Amino acid sequence: MKKDLGALPAVYPMPVLMIGTYDENEKVNVMNVAWGQICDMDKIVLFIGEGKKTWLNIKASKAFTVALADEKHMDAADFFGIASGNKIDDKFERTGYHAVKSDKVHAPIIEEFPVVMECELVEFVETESISGIVGKIVNVKADEAVLSENGKVDPAKLHALMFDQFQNGYYATGEKVGKAWNAGMGLMKK
DSSP states (O other): OOOOOOSOOOOOOEEOEEEEEEOTTOOEEEEEESSEEEEETTEEEEEOOTTSHHHHHHHHHSEEEEEEOBGGGHHHHHHHHHSOTTTOTTHHHHHTOOEEEOSSSSSEEETTSSEEEEEEEEEEEEOSSOEEEEEEEEEEEEOGGGBOTTSSBOHHHHOBEEEETTTTEEEEOOOOOOOTTTTTHHHHTO
16 A cells, blocks of 8 residues: 655666756856756756856866766765855865866866766756756766776766765666667567
8 A cells, every 4th residue: 555655756777867967167166956957868958056166167168977876886975965056166176186178068077986878968948846957978088997898888887976865865777688679578468
């Protein structure tokens, strides 16, 4: 029997995305965003409130990077979510992390995070209910250590973080339990 839990954001898992931007002085800013998702084969949408440092930076620079946080870098990833770039001027520097300029878009790549999407701003979506940023993914970079033999990102090597809104926890990906577009094929034959 199911128990009523009330209205709450009950989607699990949520990605732990590190959004990298430059401000007007070319200073690196990174924000942890769990409310983001792929919305087309070459597009990503981030739900970031208007006025946040990252929102302002993207509006000005028209570019950003999206890195997948991993288990190894959980502490800094969490810090990037609890510290505001509007209030803490040395937010990125406090982590001791390193950034290089993307050669595809005007945004920083945080070297510690193993997978990063380089994105150009497509549009801001502002409605009464949503503040979204849509970006075009122009390139993906990945550390060789997280690639499989076929040259693709291997979740078992990546150990990407997932955010759980039920218990406010982080979990890491890893074990493969089935093959997509295959696990349900037996039901196709009925």
